[in-house]
Amino acid sequence: xDGAARKLTETVAPAPATEATPLAPPSAPPPMPxxxxxxxxxxWLALHRGELRALAIGALSLALFxxxxxxxxxxxxxxxxxxxxxxxPEMVLDSLMRVTRDNKFLMHxxxxxxxxxxxxxxxxxxxxxxxxxxGRFRLVREIVFPVSEVLRPIPAIAWVPMAIMxxxxxxxxxxxxxxxxxxxxxxxxxxHGMTMVDPVLIRAAQCLGARETAIFREVxxxxxxxxxxxxxxxxxxxxxxxxxxxxxxxxxxxxGYFTWEAYSLVQxxxxxxxxxxxxxxxxxxxxxxxxxxxxxxSAVPVQQGKVTVTDFDLSYDTLEGSIDAVRDASIxxxxxxFVSIIGxxxxxxxxxxxxxxxxxxxxxxxxxxxxxxxxGPSADRGMVFQQYSLFPWKTVRENVEFGLKxxxxxxxxxxxxxxxxxxxxxxxxxxNQYPDNLSxxxxxxxxxxxxxxxxxxxxxxxxxxxxxxxxTRLIMQQIxxxxxQRLKTSVLFVTHDIxxxxxLSDRVYCMTARPGTIKAEVAIPLERPRHQSMMMxxxxxxxxxxxxxxxxxxxxxxxxxxVNDIALQGLDIDLHGRSLxxxx
Numbered sequence: 415x416d417g418a419a420r421k422l423t424e425t426v427a428p429a430p431a432t433e434a435t436p437l438a439p440p441s442a443p444p445p446m447p448x449x450x451x452x453x454x455x456x457x458w459l460a461l462h463r464g465e466l467r468a469l470a471i472g473a474l475s476l477a478l479f480x481x482x483x484x485x486x487x488x489x490x491x492x493x494x495x496x497x498x499x500x501x502x503p504e505m506v507l508d509s510l511m512r513v514t515r516d517n518k519f520l521m522h523x524x525x526x527x528x529x530x531x532x533x534x535x536x537x538x539x540x541x542x543x544x545x546x547x548x549g550r551f552r553l554v555r556e557i558v559f560p561v562s563e564v565l566r567p568i569p570a571i572a573w574v575p576m577a578i579m580x581x582x583x584x585x586x587x588x589x590x591x592x593x594x595x596x597x598x599x600x601x602x603x604x605x606h607g608m609t610m611v612d613p614v615l616i617r618a619a620q621c622l623g624a625r626e627t628a629i630f631r632e633v634x635x636x637x638x639x640x641x642x643x644x645x646x647x648x649x650x651x652x653x654x655x656x657x658x659x660x661x662x663x664x665x666x667x668x669x670g671y672f673t674w675e676a677y678s679l680v681q682x683x684x685x686x687x688x689x690x691x692x693x694x695x696x697x698x699x700x701x702x703x704x705x706x707x708x709x710x711x712s713a714v715p716v717q718q719g720k721v722t723v724t725d726f727d728l729s730y731d732t733l734e735g736s737i738d739a740v741r742d743a744s745i746x747x748x749x750x751x752f753v754s755i756i757g758x759x760x761x762x763x764x765x766x767x768x769x770x771x772x773x774x775x776x777x778x779x780x781x782x783x784x785x786x787x788x789x790g791p792s793a794d795r796g797m798v799f800q801q802y803s804l805f806p807w808k809t810v811r812e813n814v815e816f817g818l819k820x821x822x823x824x825x826x827x828x829x830x831x832x833x834x835x836x837x838x839x840x841x842x843x844x845x846n847q848y849p850d851n852l853s854x855x856x857x858x859x860x861x862x863x864x865x866x867x868x869x870x871x872x873x874x875x876x877x878x879x880x881x882x883x884x885x886t887r888l889i890m891q892q893i894x895x896x897x898x899q900r901l902k903t904s905v906l907f908v909t910h911d912i913x914x915x916x917x918l919s920d921r922v923y924c925m926t927a928r929p930g931t932i933k934a935e936v937a938i939p940l941e942r943p944r945h946q947s948m949m950m951x952x953x954x955x956x957x958x959x960x961x962x963x964x965x966x967x968x969x970x971x972x973x974x975x976x977v978n979d980i981a982l983q984g985l986d987i988d989l990h991g992r993s994l995x996x997x998x
Contacts, residue, residue, distance in 0.1 A: 501683040506690065509683035519672065526657060526669040527695065529585075533592030534653050541600035541649075542642055548601075549608020550634065562601060570595040570656035574663050588660045588668070595656025596649035603648065607641025608634060617773060618803040618861075622817030622868060623793030632816070636807040658692060669695070718784055719871040719904030721747035721770060725779035728765055738929035739765050743779075745923050745932060747872065750902040752895075754915035756961065757925030757933075758969040763908045764800075766930070767876050770906060771797050783871060793817055796865030797874040800881070802857045804849040810860055811836065811845040817868035835863040838897060855886040859893065866897070872904045880910070888946060891917055899943055912961045916954060917944060924964045927971035934964055 459466070480503055487502040501509075513519035548555040570591050577587040611634055619629045661670025673688030726743040729736045740762035747753045755763045768774045769781050772791040781788040783795065796817075804813050811832045818828035836842045839859045849857055858878050865873055879887045895918055898905060909915050915922045916938055924934045938957060940948055948954055 501686050505683040506686045509687045522672040525667045533589045534596050537593045537597040541597050545601045545604025549605050566598045571659040591660040592653050592657045596653035599648040600645040603641045603645025607638035611637045614799050614801050614803045620791035621797040623820040719749045722782045726776050727778035729777045741929035741931050743931050747904050752905045752920050754907040754919040755923045756915050760928050761925045762930030767908050793868045794871045796870035798861045798865050798878045800877045806849050809846050814864045814867050839863050854882050875907045916957050927968045
């Protein structure tokens with residue numbers, strides 16, 4: 415037994431009785447099992463308070479509806495809406511007791527359910543895969559979407575004459591109409607879900623070594639599932655509408671036919687019973703559709719992880735012509751080195767980083783890692799993005815394991831690796847939580863260790879702490895530098911924060927305003943390990959002043975001359991006691 419288990423056992427084990435121990439008085443508390451049961455019940459009630467409240471409100475709402483129905487029919491209210499011939503709840507209940515003794519009514523219910531299940535199943539089987547393929551492949555979408563948009567507005571009921579001509583039996587015609595009713599809602603919701611998948615999640619998966627099939631299985635499909643379930647729910651509702659209309663027109667059995675026959679025979683209680691039966695079956699089927707739902711990464715040898723960017727140019731074509739984003743930029747990151755890039759907004763820092771990641775191809779020049787040209791995203795270059803890029807349908811540990819799973823590591827080993835890294839980041843206690851339950855700093859910590867889990871040669875970070883508050887940002891900087899100190903992975907870090915760049919880096923590149931190029935390379939001679947107290951040292955402040963002067967000049971250029979030193983002097987202008995509104 416390990417120490418933690420032994421300590422727990424000692425805590426809960428009762429002390430041995432002695433001869434001096436008196437008998438419990440009559441007013442002693444209830445036995446331990448009873449108290450535990452009461453505590454568990456109270457805890458369950460507390461955890462499910464919201465669901466129980468919703469259930470109680472729903473039951474009350476249904477009771478009020480039945481009461482209103484009873485009173486309106488009892489007193490034959492005729493205030494514009496006439497309840498003279500509407501059957502009371504009691505009459506409908508009597509009708510239910512009568513028809514349930516008749517096998518014919520049960521046959522009506524069975525046939526309607528059978529038609530719904532067959533038509534809906536065929537629609538879902540075709541629409542969901544088709545929507546996924548349309549969302550992933552533009553050519554398929556361009557071929558199928560125009561046809562679906564022409565057919566979609568046609569009501570299923572309008573297909574009844576055509577269905578009778580197309581299919582040899584009424585049964586097949588009704589199933590076809592039910593299929594049409596559910597097909598288009600499922601298809602369009604699935605397609606919409608595919609278009610809403612965050613591109614950052616795709617890039618994160620690519621950086622973790624996922625290929626096209628794995629990305630489709632692990633990212634596209636789970637991200638689209640909420641939209642698929644919405645489509646299934648809406649499709650089920652429309653399928654019932656289509657089925658009942660088809661049964662009323664061309665059927666000889668089914669709930670729709672039963673309801674229409676009751677109207678023809680002036681059996682008003684049966685009409686209401688048929689409607690209630692449709693509602694209950696539709697509610698149940700829609701609810702069913704919604705309910706379907708390492709040892710630590712070893713440090714990379716110091717000989718690996720050399721990044722070389724040479725004579726890098728990247729331009730974009732626009733209607734006004736070609737725009738240079740980066741021009742003639744050259745940088746390098748030595749194995750095991752931490753290098754930052756700073757510069758004014760829009761200077762091309764993230765563009766340069768995305769080129770190293772393999773998401774962008776240079777117009778001119780080259781990008782290489784360990785002498786091999788970068789041809790696309792790879793697990794050798796882990797990346798942490800500005801946005802939170804965790805997969806929301808996976809737990810914290812499953813997110814960290816993702817890259818290891820893509821590499822084919824067996825489950826037990828990747829669990830061990832993930833737990834070790836989570837412990838290193840202080841997140842082991844949150845391994846089974848989902849990203850929505852984490853703070854911003856915790857999400858970025860998970861993102862960093864997920865990128866490190868595969869043992870990349872280079873770690874790329876694109877302003878990962880930009881959205882965090884000042885205190886959390888300082889803590890994250892300390893955590894990152896501590897982790898890097900242990901793993902010694904090569905790091906290329908993009909930031910706007912000069913203090914952050916100095917604190918973390920061995921060297922800092924300063925870029926010019928667009929088109930961005932390297933204006934200066936500054937070595938950071940501060941000793942390691944580093945602590946926040948260093949940020950007040952004279953060496954740190956001297957480095958800060960130097961980088962600030964470089965950035966200030968380029969930031970003014972980036973704004974385009976709208977703000978300069980003379981314009982800034984206007985901030986000190988004397989208004990002679992008048993308000994700014996009076997001066998304007």
